[in-house]
Amino acid sequence: MNQKVENALNEQIRKEEYSSRLYLAMAIWCEANGYPGAATFLYEHADEERMHMLKLVHYVNDRGGQAKLLEVEVPPLNYASLTEIFTEILKHEKFITESINSVYEITLNEKDYTTANFLQWFITEQIEEESLFSTILDKMKLIGGDKAGMFHMDKELEGMAAGTGESA
Ligand code: OFO
Numbered sequence: 073m074n075q076k077v078e079n080a081l082n083e084q085i086r087k088e089e090y091s092s093r094l095y096l097a098m099a100i101w102c103e104a105n106g107y108p109g110a111a112t113f114l115y116e117h118a119d120e121e122r123m124h125m126l127k128l129v130h131y132v133n134d135r136g137g138q139a140k141l142l143e144v145e146v147p148p149l150n151y152a153s154l155t156e157i158f159t160e161i162l163k164h165e166k167f168i169t170e171s172i173n174s175v176y177e178i179t180l181n182e183k184d185y186t187t188a189n190f191l192q193w194f195i196t197e198q199i200e201e202e203s204l205f206s207t208i209l210d211k212m213k214l215i216g217g218d219k220a221g222m223f224h225m226d227k228e229l230e231g232m233a234a235g236t237g238e239s240a
Contacts, residue, residue, distance in 0.1 A: 109230030
């Protein structure tokens with residue numbers, strides 16, 4: 073496959089792997105700090121990011137390239153609050169959206185329309201994720217420092233993880 077496209081996809085694999093580790097670190101913090109629902113939600117989301125990574129890995133290999141695993145940094149392990157976590161997640165997802173968009177731009181410049189088409193799934197996924205996390209964050213901001221409100225938010229996140237709760 074086109075080398076520039078392959079390199080860009082490998083770099084995106086690294087970012088998705090980082091996303092998975094970031095949400096795993098956040099899930100661990102939540103579990104250790106009295107937010108079991110948020111922990112369940114984030115453990116599940118870490119798995120989702122790993123799926124994103126694998127989707128890219130298989131695509132690169134299926135197209136005759138070879139997926140590479142690059143160095144992934146250790147994510148922050150400590151957070152001040154649940155609101156800080158979701159603020160960081162939204163910021164990170166915006167960064168991922170920009171990154172996907174720039175890989176998409178490379179595919180167009182290189183006239184690799186098959187990969188551009190493949191990336192559509194990620195573009196749609198990013199719209200959904202940004203909207204999900206910004207809704208959760210808006211609710212947390214409304215709750216503010218209210219402990220009972222945060223307890224309910226934690227329960228709601230648990231329901232969202234199981235796919236049975238109220239929508240965010
Ligand atoms: Fe959160 O969508 Fe992949 O990174």
